[in-house]
Amino acid sequence: MPLELFTVGEPIADTKAPTDVPIGERWSERKFRGRLVNPANRRKLTVIVVGTGLAGGSAAATLGEAGYNVKSFWYQDSPRRAHSVAAQGGINAAKNYRNDGDSVHRLFYDTVKGGDFRSRENNVHRLAEVSVNIIDQCVAQGVPFAREYGGLLDNRSFGGTQVSRTFYARGQTGQQLLYGAYQALERQIAASSVEQHARTEMLDLIVVDGRARGIVARDLVSGEISTHFADAVVIASGGYGNVFYLSTNAKGSNTTAIWRAHKRGAYFANPCYTQIHPTCIPVKGDYQSKLTLMSESLRNDGRVWVPKERGDDRDPRDIPESDRDYYLERLYPSFGNLVPRDIASRQAKNVCDEGRGVGPGGLGVYLDFAEAIERLGRPAVEAKYGNLFDMYAQITGEDPYAVPMRIYPAVHYTMGGLWVDYDLQSTIPGMFVIGEANFSDHGANRLGASALMQGLADGYFVLPSTISSYLADGPFEKVDESHPAAVEALTGVQEQVQKLLSINGNRTPASFHREVGQLMWDLCGMERTDEGLRKAIDRIQEIRQEFWSNLKVTGDWHSFNQTLEHAGRVADFIELAELMCIDALHRRESCGGHFRAESQTPEGEALRDDENFAYVAAWEWTPAGQPPVLHREDLEYEYVHLAQRSYK
């Protein structure tokens, strides 16, 4: 690794988890040792929350209920539209309602293993503990989870586990959970404990005397750029999967809030850990604007296969069993079609690389429900997956009840994110990061139905407890828009916006976004190599230069200007893309969703290098022209034995 791409700084450590007590007592102990804020003093403290998905919405509502003054920001018209709304399959919880041997410890173990031993034991154990409270909270809010005829909650199984611990609301679990949080948030808005800032985008973090004290935000309707102040800032702006342009994220999902906080000093951890979801509707044309996920829950009943012979272009219904390769069942007899996402995706890529893929361009595999329909009957399959089948039919114009679905992997989730300690506090005191925006719980691969669990764990239960330890030192000295740090941040944002508008070149923001996204998919996607990543880094630097000299944005900044919004986000994606490639290049091992072709077992599975890479890579931003600085946080495994993952 040449030195010029990065330098190595001091190691970093989480000092907040009380490791002097056994793991099962650490969360209780942390809460006990943490400091509290008297209810009468809470109303003197203000917290900014950016984002209203499961993490941000639940955090803002809970902090409002507790009596803090909350200022909530989101870029859509309503907080109900945050992209958590699109999560389909379910939410995990260690309730053991199925009496199938589940427990907090098993959920903890499955999640650490599923993350390919690259997550923190303390955080994951806490997640598993809190999971049971989430279900109670959501049921009480009126979330209409699926139920059995006896009136009790139903469960299903998901990838990477052998128990049924996933709670679900048909194929719209995220929507229903989000509406629970949204309704709690609207209740607090009505009670005036939460101040709302709809259609407003965070464009910078204001740091005063080393503490996060506010944000610079642009009102997307009036165009006004203004400063907002608080005693603490919580970022819950979601993941950065749209760096690939095509992903299952919403069009507006972006990295701007976390990237600009990173440039203010927050370390960015494991940016190369991205999840490519195995079951998405394949790409159809170069006009394509997004990819649509088909929930992983479909793999409970659908069987994945390709023809045994390459070039077999018969109608799938005419291909006899003997000519089909149910490759997941063949390769992984004990987990079968329910192997974790990273494995299912890479095997789909492998069979397509062998020329056995199906559909346009040979980039697809079948997900076949014929056997399930025969076994369960069509009504039962409809009841379980009806909305997903309808969605598939709507997008492809094909009937999945009659013809097998065609699926292909697509970028879905980012396990990396801003570095946080056990309290979910970033390296900037007073700035907390929750949900997908942080890196904390999923290691190198997230298991299905764990994102909703983490978002709500962070927002309802973890952050509201841990933030009080920080706020107990407040209220901090008053800051307003005349403070030099606020003036500097505001001016910087105004200058950047004006610069974007003044280039007047020949390419739209979308064209740059597509180009950098394609590059990342090809060279920093499902399989990464030393050579490819170096090529990507060179190319990204060229794209960045061209962006700042040949961009075209119409209109002005004093009005509703969606092209300008997009341009600002693409500028940040381009910078992040480079850091992702540097991180992927430096991690010369395969783990979870990060597959380096140079590091694989004889069977082609991800081969970890625990001796050299059992650490979190936390990157520090440096000004232009200087390489980023790597800070390592060593990962220690006291309770889970480090082992090669096996789902055979």
Added chain:
Amino acid sequence: MTATHEGAMRSSVGNPAAEKRGMNLTLRIWRQQGPTTKGKMVTYKITDISPDMSFLEMLDVLNEQLIMQGDDPVAFDHDCREGICGMCGVMINGQAHGPQQTTTCQLHMRSFADGDTIDIEPWRATAFPIIKDLAVDRRAFDRIIQAGGYISVPTGTAPEAHATPVPKADSDAAFDAATCIGCGACVAACPNASSMLFTAAKVTHLGLLPQGQPERNDRVVNMVAQQDREGFGGCTNIGECSASCPKGISMETISRLNHDLLGALRAGARPKS
């Protein structure tokens, strides 16, 4: 496909020559600079549109062309593009979300024919002021939820989830009502611009569950009072709302709202002023 950048072609796409022939269309789009300025329909020609494109992807193509010509692209709201966030929604040839009962983002160009003229307008309702072009302000919906569309259960106070079994039929019916995405098509489709289906969906969802009972009476009177305050029209049971609802929210929810409202008023519940 003249607007896409050559260098950005996806290698993962099949042979473009094998694609079906593109369509040529005439678009008539409502352009309005801001809430107080006068708007008008403007005509655009667009060529070589693939039938597999979504409606919004077709608008993307138009906007890329407009930007390259130095013109102001058409403002329209959208986000998830998978039919669940409720952010998108325009009138297409006079129908909310167009000719199919789905969201605008899930409408595909195969629903149109080569040579068609397509009229594209924003939702029209006093309670949904226009922001720009096709984007409107639907925050009135959030204020209806604020008036009572929730169950008051502060974080951490919930009992064990299995403490209260819920009959599956009730739970399923509550779920059906809870699938409303708040897109506003019901208001746009209603000749009275009534928000009754939106409000009724939430009243039904929470009213069917045991957890929603304590606030049931107050909820319905306050939510109905709020929709009146927002300037939505009255419901005259026309049914355009349900027919245009991408989630198929049933008119039965409105019957249930009226039933609950009557019961609540008879029980003495009155809206907060």
